[in-house]
Amino acid sequence: MHVALLQMRLLLPSRTLKEKRAIVKSVLARARNRFNVACSESALNDQPADAELCFVTVANSATRARQLLQELEYWLVSERPDVQIIDLQVEDL
Template identity: 80%
Template sequence: MHVALLQMRLLLPSRTLKEKRAIVKSVLSRARNRFNVACTESELHDQPMDAELCFVTVAPSVARAKQILQELESWLVSERPDLEVSDVQVEEL
């Protein structure tokens, strides 16, 4: 079994923490349901226009784990064009 981590920094179209929370909660919930990944907001909790989200998956091979996370990234970009991805890091744990 192999574990892979995807960290994404996003620029959000929100002005308040309440708006940010709604966006982040929606993205995390939909990612969990669609890709069966563990995910959380890892940093930037008090900044309404920025978020750092982490997604983790377990797969039988490194290639499959990275493929799942790449699909997730592509899905997020196409599904939420209002969110701007400013940084992406993928690593094997």
């Protein structure tokens, strides 16, 4: 079993924490349903225009785990063009 972590820092088109919460909750719920990953907002909770999200997956091989997280990244870019990825890190745990 291999565990992989994807950590993203995002720039959001929100001006208030309420708008941010709606965007983040939507992204997290859709990622859970589509990719079967564990995910959460890990930092920058009090900044309305920035978010840091973490996604974790478990797979039979390290290659498959990284591939799934890469698909998630491409999905986010295509699904939410209004959200910009500022920083991205992938780790094998």
